[in-house]
Amino acid sequence: MPPSDTELVARVLAEDDRRAFxxxxxxxxxxxxxxxxxxxxxxxxxxxxxxxxxxxxxxKKLGSWRxxxxxxxxxxxxxxxxxxxxxxxxxxxxxxxxxxVRGTDDAVLDRRDLTRALAQxxxxxRAALAVTYxxxxxxxxxxxxLGCPVGTLKTNVLRGKERLRLxxxxxxxxxx
Amino acid sequence: MNHDPLxxxxxxxxxxxxxxxxxxxxxxxxxxxxxxxxxxxWLLALxxxxxxxxxxxxxxxxxxxxADGLAGLVGGLGPALAPxxxxxxxxxxxxxxxxxxxxxxxxxxxxxEPT
Numbered sequence: 001m002p003p004s005d006t007e008l009v010a011r012v013l014a015e016d017d018r019r020a021f022x023x024x025x026x027x028x029x030x031x032x033x034x035x036x037x038x039x040x041x042x043x044x045x046x047x048x049x050x051x052x053x054x055x056x057x058x059x060k061k062l063g064s065w066r067x068x069x070x071x072x073x074x075x076x077x078x079x080x081x082x083x084x085x086x087x088x089x090x091x092x093x094x095x096x097x098x099x100x101v102r103g104t105d106d107a108v109l110d111r112r113d114l115t116r117a118l119a120q121x122x123x124x125x126r127a128a129l130a131v132t133y134x135x136x137x138x139x140x141x142x143x144x145x146l147g148c149p150v151g152t153l154k155t156n157v158l159r160g161k162e163r164l165r166l167x168x169x170x171x172x173x174x175x176x
Numbered sequence: 177m178n179h180d181p182l183x184x185x186x187x188x189x190x191x192x193x194x195x196x197x198x199x200x201x202x203x204x205x206x207x208x209x210x211x212x213x214x215x216x217x218w219l220l221a222l223x224x225x226x227x228x229x230x231x232x233x234x235x236x237x238x239x240x241x242x243a244d245g246l247a248g249l250v251g252g253l254g255p256a257l258a259p260x261x262x263x264x265x266x267x268x269x270x271x272x273x274x275x276x277x278x279x280x281x282x283x284x285x286x287x288x289e290p291t
Contacts, residue, residue: 018202021202021205022201022202025202026194029197030192030193031189034190034191034192038189048197052200052204056206059205059206111190133183133186133189134186134188134189161182161186168182169181169182
């Protein structure tokens with residue numbers, strides 16, 4: 001049975017065990033990079049640079065992780081802060097008026113469509129969707145990651161989904 | 177209950193292969209903080225010097241004992257402060273230096289007091 005995150009963290013702190021930390025990075029890299037790709041609207045290079053910063057910050061501050069919260073939630077919080085800091089340095093441009101990102105004749109949604117549609121959302125809507133879906137977080141945990149009230153998170157999720165629907169899904173009359 | 181295809185799409189992120197990412201992170205990690213170094217030799221020499229100057233040559237044995245005690249005390253201070261989010265080595269060294277100088281000065285002053 002593989003060691004838990006808590007056991008690996010304890011090894012890093014007690015024995016300065018770099019292999020234990022490498023296991024933690026390997027275990028969480030996909031989720032952290034995936035979250036950052038959504039936050040950066042599909043900019044894979046920027047997302048990976050930020051993800052690297054996230055794990056270096058985690059290495060430096062691992063002693064401050066409280067075992068009560070999941071390590072993944074703590075990492076997402078660092079990722080969110082890294083992205084927010086990046087966005088302050090280079091503010092994202094206001095998205096243009098929504099344009100459908102796919103034709104109505106294609107019945108299958110794919111992830112490239114989603115990435116392009118996410119890029120057209122407001123940053124707060126994109127962030128709410130990014131942390132709420134696919135990261136195995138409750139609404140409370142997602143709100144904690146973003147540092148906002150749960151009600152605000154839910155509002156942004158609903159608004160974001162409505163805009164995505166307009167961008168991605170065929171209008172009802174087109175399917176008739 | 178209506179099924180929302182958006183929920184499927186949003187909730188199913190493609191797992192990203194590591195593709196060297198972990199190695200890249202590990203190569204960029206800074207070194208762990210090391211415990212504070214033992215007292216600098218010049219400081220060890222300074223402590224008995226201060227006491228000896230204050231009390232005269234007769235107190236040299238006492239001065240050496242004081243210096244040894246300080247070295248042990250400050251040597252134990254580093255590991256206690258350094259791990260997991262403690263101050264940087266430079267901070268620990270500065271603290272150790274300040275503590276040693278203060279203790280040496282206090283010791284010299286106490287011993288120099290006329291009885």
